[in-house]
Amino acid sequence: MSISIAIVEDERNYNNALKKVINYQQDMKVIAQFFDGSDAMQNLPHISPDVVMMDIQLQDMLGIEIIEKLRKEMPDTQFIMCTSFEDDEKIFNSLKAGAMGYLVKGESMDKILSSIRDVYSGGAPMSFSIARRVLKHFERNLTEIKGFDELTEREKEVLELLSEGLLYKEIADKKCISIDTVKKHVGNIYRKLHVNNKVEAINKFNHFKN
Structure with a gap:
């Protein structure tokens, strides 16, 4: 059974490139493409894909808002952020909203494909630079807690x-x-x-x- 995927990305060339590479795989298929947030918000719950590749900065809204609003309606869908933003606020707001993966757009298609399989299997794939930021954040918090104690x-x-x-x-x-x-x-x-x-x-x- 193939992994069903929806792509929410307003940059058409990148959206179409993702679709082409994903559909070339035997174990996954793109069942929907969205080029703006409102269209995605309205239609994603009806198709309930296994995985959603979500851009953060859409023209009409933030991808984070979409996840926050749809997470309860789509408990079986895994969201992967695929974005050019690497700042701490967007990373942690995405993870708090319910994203299970966070990839930087410069990642290779091989990394993106393996991340889709990973999140579908229960993993939490991240770009190396993002994983380092997350670890540093928790290290910093642990140091502060230790100091207060x-x-x-x-x-x-x-x-x-x-x-x-x-x-x-x-x-x-x-x-x-x-x-x-x-x-x-x-x-x-x-x-x-x-x-x-x-x-x-x-x-x-x-x-x-x-």
């Missing part, structure tokens, strides 16, 4: 009071400690959170709180 209870209390806008003297009075002790706690907070100033420390604190 290293704070003592008193340091967390001082950081919370800083985030409320209290001055060192006000914190010292509230906690019945000296200003020098407050400064020492603040220095430890900066070191453990890998920040250089109060604003960065408060931003990280608010991030963990949320």
